[in-house]
Amino acid sequence: MPGTSSRRKSNVKESLAHTIRLKVNGDLHELTVKPHHTLLDVLRDQLELTGTKEGCGLGECGACTVHMDGKPVNSCLVLALEADGSEIVTIEGLAKAGKLHPVQRAFVEKGAIQCGFCTPGMVMASIGLLAEKPNPTREEIKQALIGNLCRCTGYKKIIEAVSEAASSGGARDDE
Amino acid sequence: MMNKDFAVIGKNVPRIDSIPKVTGEARYTCDLKLPGMLWGAILRSPHPHAKILRVNLERAKGLTGVRAVITAEDVPQNRFSFIQALADKNIFCREEARYIGDEIAAVAAVDRDTAEEALQLIEVEYEPLPAVFDPEAAMAPDAPRVHDRENNIVYEFHKSFGEVDKAFELCDVVCEDRYLTHQLAHCCMETSNCIAQVDSSGGLTLYVNTQAPHTQRQELARILGLPIGKIRVVNSNMGGGFGSKLVMDMKGPIAACLSMRTNKPVKIINSRQEEFSTAKTRYPYIMDIKVGATKEGRILSRQARVIVDNGAYNDKGPSTLSFASMMFNVLYDVPNTQFDACLVYTNKQFGTAFRGFGNPQIAFATECQLDDLAKRLKMDPIELRMKNLNKPNSMTTHGARITSCGMQECMEVSAKAIGWSEKRREPKKFRGIGMANMVHSGAGSRYYGFNSNDAFVKIADDGTVTLITSALDMGQGAQTTMAQIVAEELGVKMESLKVLTNDTDLTPYDLGSYGSRATFICGNAAKLAARDARKELVFVAGEMLEANPEDLVVKNGVVHVAGSPGKSIPVAEIVQYSVSKKGSSISGRGHFVDTLASGADITAGYLTHIPTFAFATQMAEVEVDPETGKVKVLKIVAAHDTGTAINPVSAEGQIEGGVVQGFGYALMEKLSVKDGRVENISFLDYKIPNSGDIPDIETILVETEDPDGPFGAKGVGEPGLVPTAPAIVNAIYDAIGVRFKELPVTPEQVLKALRDRPR
Numbered sequence: 008m009p010g011t012s013s014r015r016k017s018n019v020k021e022s023l024a025h026t027i028r029l030k031v032n033g034d035l036h037e038l039t040v041k042p043h044h045t046l047l048d049v050l051r052d053q054l055e056l057t058g059t060k061e062g063c064g065l066g067e068c069g070a071c072t073v074h075m076d077g078k079p080v081n082s083c084l085v086l087a088l089e090a091d092g093s094e095i096v097t098i099e100g101l102a103k104a105g106k107l108h109p110v111q112r113a114f115v116e117k118g119a120i121q122c123g124f125c126t127p128g129m130v131m132a133s134i135g136l137l138a139e140k141p142n143p144t145r146e147e148i149k150q151a152l153i154g155n156l157c158r159c160t161g162y163k164k165i166i167e168a169v170s171e172a173a174s175s176g177g178a179r180d181d182e
Numbered sequence: 183m184m185n186k187d188f189a190v191i192g193k194n195v196p197r198i199d200s201i202p203k204v205t206g207e208a209r210y211t212c213d214l215k216l217p218g219m220l221w222g223a224i225l226r227s228p229h230p231h232a233k234i235l236r237v238n239l240e241r242a243k244g245l246t247g248v249r250a251v252i253t254a255e256d257v258p259q260n261r262f263s264f265i266q267a268l269a270d271k272n273i274f275c276r277e278e279a280r281y282i283g284d285e286i287a288a289v290a291a292v293d294r295d296t297a298e299e300a301l302q303l304i305e306v307e308y309e310p311l312p313a314v315f316d317p318e319a320a321m322a323p324d325a326p327r328v329h330d331r332e333n334n335i336v337y338e339f340h341k342s343f344g345e346v347d348k349a350f351e352l353c354d355v356v357c358e359d360r361y362l363t364h365q366l367a368h369c370c371m372e373t374s375n376c377i378a379q380v381d382s383s384g385g386l387t388l389y390v391n392t393q394a395p396h397t398q399r400q401e402l403a404r405i406l407g408l409p410i411g412k413i414r415v416v417n418s419n420m421g422g423g424f425g426s427k428l429v430m431d432m433k434g435p436i437a438a439c440l441s442m443r444t445n446k447p448v449k450i451i452n453s454r455q456e457e458f459s460t461a462k463t464r465y466p467y468i469m470d471i472k473v474g475a476t477k478e479g480r481i482l483s484r485q486a487r488v489i490v491d492n493g494a495y496n497d498k499g500p501s502t503l504s505f506a507s508m509m510f511n512v513l514y515d516v517p518n519t520q521f522d523a524c525l526v527y528t529n530k531q532f533g534t535a536f537r538g539f540g541n542p543q544i545a546f547a548t549e550c551q552l553d554d555l556a557k558r559l560k561m562d563p564i565e566l567r568m569k570n571l572n573k574p575n576s577m578t579t580h581g582a583r584i585t586s587c588g589m590q591e592c593m594e595v596s597a598k599a600i601g602w603s604e605k606r607r608e609p610k611k612f613r614g615i616g617m618a619n620m621v622h623s624g625a626g627s628r629y630y631g632f633n634s635n636d637a638f639v640k641i642a643d644d645g646t647v648t649l650i651t652s653a654l655d656m657g658q659g660a661q662t663t664m665a666q667i668v669a670e671e672l673g674v675k676m677e678s679l680k681v682l683t684n685d686t687d688l689t690p691y692d693l694g695s696y697g698s699r700a701t702f703i704c705g706n707a708a709k710l711a712a713r714d715a716r717k718e719l720v721f722v723a724g725e726m727l728e729a730n731p732e733d734l735v736v737k738n739g740v741v742h743v744a745g746s747p748g749k750s751i752p753v754a755e756i757v758q759y760s761v762s763k764k765g766s767s768i769s770g771r772g773h774f775v776d777t778l779a780s781g782a783d784i785t786a787g788y789l790t791h792i793p794t795f796a797f798a799t800q801m802a803e804v805e806v807d808p809e810t811g812k813v814k815v816l817k818i819v820a821a822h823d824t825g826t827a828i829n830p831v832s833a834e835g836q837i838e839g840g841v842v843q844g845f846g847y848a849l850m851e852k853l854s855v856k857d858g859r860v861e862n863i864s865f866l867d868y869k870i871p872n873s874g875d876i877p878d879i880e881t882i883l884v885e886t887e888d889p890d891g892p893f894g895a896k897g898v899g900e901p902g903l904v905p906t907a908p909a910i911v912n913a914i915y916d917a918i919g920v921r922f923k924e925l926p927v928t929p930e931q932v933l934k935a936l937r938d939r940p941r
Binding site: 061 | 419
């Protein structure tokens with residue numbers, strides 16, 4: 008039926024609530040979650056880390072990309088229960104003491120941001136790429152970001168930004 | 183040429199919103215949470231056309247956590263459309279549902295899960311009615327009626343200049359074709375959403391991702407029957423617009439009614455599936471077009487008969503038609519043109535504005551047909567277009583005043599960049615190049631009888647300059663553009679600029695960000711406000727420096743006497759002096775009035791409805807895979823006449839984003855609608871271009887200088903996608919000799935055409 012999000016389950020009793028522990032951007036949290044809650048729900052609704060965006064809720068757009076134990080994941084596809092005990096980094100956890108991560112800086116300088124809704128996910132996915140491949144080719148950047156949709160920029164300046172961040176040593180968080 | 187020695191204009195300063203956006207601090211409406219907030223959800227019709235026999239809300243009302251359940255009985259009965267004379271939609275369906283997705287009822291509950299569970303407990307008994315989905319079928323005398331009216335043709339538009347039929351008789355070559363486009367989804371990354379909050383004095387605040395807060399406020403007032411002054415519309419950062427958020431949709435009034443019922447703030451957000459399956463779309467056009475030229479290549483006559491699928495309700499259909507007709511007539515210097523169109527109801531999702539506003543549809547048809555004409559004239563497509571150019575400082579036969587115009591230069595530079603003459607001469611197998619031009623508004627339209635704007639500048643005692651503007655930023659960069667204009671005109675650094683916008687209680691009346699108008703209209707107002715503030719500033723500085731204010735220079739936030747930079751005072755000190763010694767702070771008002779707009783008549787068509795025009799040429803190089811039918815776009819060259827580019831990187835970004843949307847329009851995107859039901863309601867099934875799909879894009883800014891735009895600028899928001907699809911389709915023709923007349927061109931169609939083509 009139109010208007011009904013398929014991932015929302017009904018009739019979930021409070022008694023099914025579970026307690027999980029998450030380390031998010033360095034802070035430890037003990038949280039009560041329902042079985043159908045996703046990591047994205049927990050980040051946005053409980054922890055109010057709204058920098059991570061929901062674009063589709065189905066793992067098709069990448070706007071909700073965060074790092075879980077160092078790897079980029081679509082947080083809308085990870086159940087909160089599955090994330091128990093893991094370490095999460097969101098877009099809010101990148102800049103240290105007001106200093107942008109090199110990938111963030113490159114996005115700003117290269118004009119890779121328009122509406123900005125895909126930006127947090129795009130940045131997290133790009134950092135994930137550079138951790139694996141510090142010097143990716145243009146084609147490797149394009150392939151790595153296929154799961155992150157953007158409707159504004161046409162991707163060109165995003166690809167340039169990732170390339171720029173790589174050549175300035177963006178694989179490392181230069182703190 | 184104007185003095186291009188600017189301090190801030192033309193510089194690639196980073197956007198003022200880019201750091202909040204890259205750190206996740208930027209708040210969008212969907213991120214907002216208010217104390218006591220409830221979640222709303224909407225029950226929508228599962229039938230394309232049905233009578234509503236009975237609605238039972240009792241079970242839903244009985245669910246724990248539900249705070250309100252409402253239907254048509256509980257809300258104002260006013261009907262609404264963007265053009266009130268064509269009003270046809272209630273907040274909720276009263277007796278009939280007219281498309282799959284039509285609003286039947288809504289709930290407010292303590293959380294989203296409960297709201298959606300409650301929807302499932304609402305019982306509705308429907309009697310399905312005959313429905314019609316094809317606009318031509320809907321025009322038949324015995325077609326099912328979508329609304330209770332004589333027929334399904336809701337609006338007609340006829341505009342004719344010169345004598346087309348006589349002129350066709352003088353032509354040596356005439357082409358006649360039918361071109362088709364389909365419904366498309368805007369696919370903003372942030373879905374449509376809002377929070378409504380009533381207060382005890384009967385006021386309503388709507389937090390909403392809208393492109394046009396002031397007109398949205400008028401629309402809410404109309405449908406809710408509230409005085410405009412009781413309503414406040416507040417925007418946040420916006421996850422894209424592209425026209426989808428120009429006219430109110432029913433979420434706003436529904437959230438407002440739920441808030442009135444519960445005295446709590448109520449939030450409603452579309453799921454992505456809901457957005458695909460029920461939101462407004464790009465209007466599909468059926469275009470029968472005809473063009474004729476002499477054997478020398480002079481185009482004498484052009485005619486279009488257009489049938490537009492309106493969907494179930496009225497929105498921007500008449501305006502997009504009028505705009506499409508203007509662009510159809512004004513593109514190239516054609517002395518005789520005729521445009522006849524009708525807008526037809528069907529039982530489908532209805533259309534609205536979508537980047538380009540009818541022009542991407544008509545440009546696809548016109549520019550493809552022009553290539554066929556060139557072929558029959560045995561003429562290079564560029565040569566034919568050069569013979570019929572729009573020219574600067576000219577008046578078209580339709581009375582449109584063209585001021586700045588870079589059409590010729592756009593063609594020349596893009597032909598050079600793509601290697602047109604070499605590549606056309608030596609065609610490789612299954613590889614081709616093609617081109618298309620476009621004309622578009624560079625400054626909105628006078629269509630609505632108003633195209634003006636005010637702005638305010640205040641300078642704080644530390645030298646911080648705050649601009650209050652209505653230039654709404656949906657992601658295109660309007661705030662930064664406005665800040666650059668003010669910084670340049672006032673003579674201060676970008677770092678001292680702040681921009682306040684997005685709130686109808688704060689900003690002056692404005693039509694919103696659409697039609698590529700913000701840079702030109704709001705930019706002119708911002709520039710005048712800065713000039714006004716500068717006048718006060720140098721007056722006070724003159725007293726401090728014991729100099730004639732007219733001899734003073736303001737640069738980088740410092741005022742000095744021209745020729746003696748040694749004797750200078752920072753802006754902050756001037757403000758402090760003014761406040762303490764003169765009892766006056768420093769500010770400015772910009773009042774940009776487009777006087778020609780007040781005479782525009784919404785029903786009479788157009789003559790001088792466009793303040794200035796933007797032009798562009800795009801060229802595409804493609805490779806067709808004969809095994810799979812897949813078209814690979816190797817390169818797009820996009821040369822755009824932007825006027826002065828206030829921020830070149832930002833202007834390029836607008837063009838590149840437009841090109842990629844145009845690429846999707848040409849080859850990938852279409853809402854697949856069967857019996858009124860959208861079948862592809864996710865990004866897996868409705869493909870938009872991803873980073874792996876895109877062609878190489880070379881953007882060239884052709885900076886003509888507009889005589890009326892701020893610092894010579896004109897709008898750049900929409901043109902990017904207008905010529906892309908015809909350029910690609912023309913390149914496919916060059917590659918395989920097959921003319922596609924329907925979008926998108928899919929691999930299946932290419933394979934079929936390759937099989938069927940004569941050998």
